[in-house]
Structures are given as C-alpha cells and as structure tokens.
Amino acid sequence: MSVLDVGCGTGAITVCIARAVGGEGLVVGLDRDAGMIDLAREQHSGETNLRFEVGDALDLVSKESFDVVAAARTLQWVSNPGLAVSGMANLTKSGGRVVVLDYNHGQNRWEPEAPAEFLAFYSAFLKWRADNGWDNEMGDHLPAMFEEAGLLEVESQEADQVAECGSAGFAEKVELWPRVIENIGIKLIEAEYIDEDLLHSARIRFEDFAAHTLKTQVLAMKSVVGRKA
Numbered sequence: 001m002s003v004l005d006v007g008c009g010t011g012a013i014t015v016c017i018a019r020a021v022g023g024e025g026l027v028v029g030l031d032r033d034a035g036m037i038d039l040a041r042e043q044h045s046g047e048t049n050l051r052f053e054v055g056d057a058l059d060l061v062s063k064e065s066f067d068v069v070a071a072a073r074t075l076q077w078v079s080n081p082g083l084a085v086s087g088m089a090n091l092t093k094s095g096g097r098v099v100v101l102d103y104n105h106g107q108n109r110w111e112p113e114a115p116a117e118f119l120a121f122y123s124a125f126l127k128w129r130a131d132n133g134w135d136n137e138m139g140d141h142l143p144a145m146f147e148e149a150g151l152l153e154v155e156s157q158e159a160d161q162v163a164e165c166g167s168a169g170f171a172e173k174v175e176l177w178p179r180v181i182e183n184i185g186i187k188l189i190e191a192e193y194i195d196e197d198l199l200h201s202a203r204i205r206f207e208d209f210a211a212h213t214l215k216t217q218v219l220a221m222k223s224v225v226g227r228k229a
C-alpha cells in the first residue's frame with residue numbers, strides 16, 4: 001500500500017503509517033516547511049519504505065499516485081482548503097481513499113471554565129486565525145469539500161482529543177496551550193491582537209489552572225474519509 005501524508009511536520013505520524021504498511025509499502029511525507037522535512041529525515045532515517053519531500057498542499061503535483069492520501073491537522077493552516085482536498089483527490093488512485101483529520105477550534109472547551117486571561121488570548125487567537133483566512137471550524141467543513149472534489153461515500157466521525165485529569169497523557173495534552181502561547185503569541189502581539197501583559201498572564205494563569213483545577217480539556221476534531229471513483 002502507498003500513502004501520502006500531507007503536512008507531515010517532523011513525521012511522528014508518518015513513521016507510524018510506514019510501520020503499519022510494512023516493507024512492501026511506500027509512504028511519503030510532505031511538508032512546505034523545509035526545516036520540518038530536515039528534522040523528519042534526520043529522525044526517521046532508518047525506515048526503508050519512508051521518504052520525505054518539501055511541497056505545498058496547495059500545489060500538489062506528483063508523478064506517483066497513492067492508495068491513501070492523508071492530512072492530519074494541516075488544512076487548519078491552509079487558506080484554500082478546498083483546493084488542497086481537490087489536489088489530494090487528484091493524487092489518489094481510483095478506489096483509494098482521502099483521509100483528513102482536523103480541528104473545530106471554535107468548539108474546544110475546558111471544564112471548569114479556563115481563566116479569563118487565557119480565554120481572552122484564545123479569543124484573539126481565533127480572530128487572528130479567521131482574519132488570516134484559516135477556518136476555525138475546519139473539521140465540520142471538510143465533508144462539503146470532499147463532495148465538491150468528487151469523492152464518494154464521504155463519512156465524517158467525531159475524533160475529539162479528550163484529556164481527563166489523572167488519565168495517561170493528560171500533562172502532554174494540556175501542554176499544547178503554553179506551547180501555542182509561546183510560539184504563536186509573538187505573532188499576535190506583532191499584529192496588535194494582544195499585548196505582552198496579556199500573553200504573559202494567559203500563560204501563567206493557564207499553567208496554574210492546568211496543574212491544579214482543570215478536569216477535562218476537549219479539543220474538538222473530525223476525521224473525514226472519502227473514496228476516489
């Protein structure tokens with residue numbers, strides 16, 4: 001089986017796909033960020049059925065076609081996701097599948113409610129995303145894009161990532177937000193969506209909340225699959 005993973009990042013998921021398909025298969029990870037591809041190549045050089053390439057989801061061209069073309073958490077960062085889905089469908093063999101996993105950022109939730117400073121940061125994050133043309137309900141909008149691309153038997157499933165306090169992986173899952181604040185916060189300050197004081201207090205208050213109060217975090221996601229005619 002051959003698989004193309006669009007927006008593979010450092011290849012953490014791609015390498016699992018390569019191991020699942022086995023030595024007879026071929027897996028290609030693609031990302032527009034050359035630095036990510038360098039890291040992916042470095043970290044997964046031992047896999048003989050796996051290669052990584054630099055490329056853009058909005059300009060998918062290949063001499064090869066694949067049994068499965070997948071994208072996990074990539075289209076949330078693409079301003080024309082319908083074009084990407086159509087490109088993914090074009091690279092899929094007849095009878096093969098397009099599979100996309102993505103967020104509905106507008107539906108993420110914390111129980112009990114997250115601190116006001118973090119929610120103010122989060123609301124600025126959603127506005128900044130929307131102003132940049134990135135869909136905050138990407139998961140829910142995928143099925144229509146699959147239909148538009150001519151894919152058949154389109155099915156959508158809830159794939160929420162739920163972190164329950166006390167369960168395995170809780171700390172890693174809630175660590176996402178301090179990382180987002182650190183990596184993306186500077187862009188929100190530069191674009192004047194927030195100031196440094198809010199960024200700082202959002203981080204401190206969220207870390208304290210995650211360590212002492214947070215019971216459940218739900219990151220709303222959908223996984224959508226469609227068949228190429």
Ligand SMILES: C[S@@+](CC[C@H](N)C(=O)[O-])C[C@H]1O[C@@H](n2cnc3c(N)ncnc32)[C@H](O)[C@@H]1O
Pocket residue numbers: 006007008009010012013030031032033036055056057058071072073074077078
């Ligand atoms: C959140 S990471 C997801 C990585 C991996 N798929 C996962 O789920 O762990 C999103 C990735 O999409 C890549 N990306 C964003 N826009 C892209 C585009 N237009 N074409 C290709 N890759 C893109 C980013 O460089 C980043 O590595």
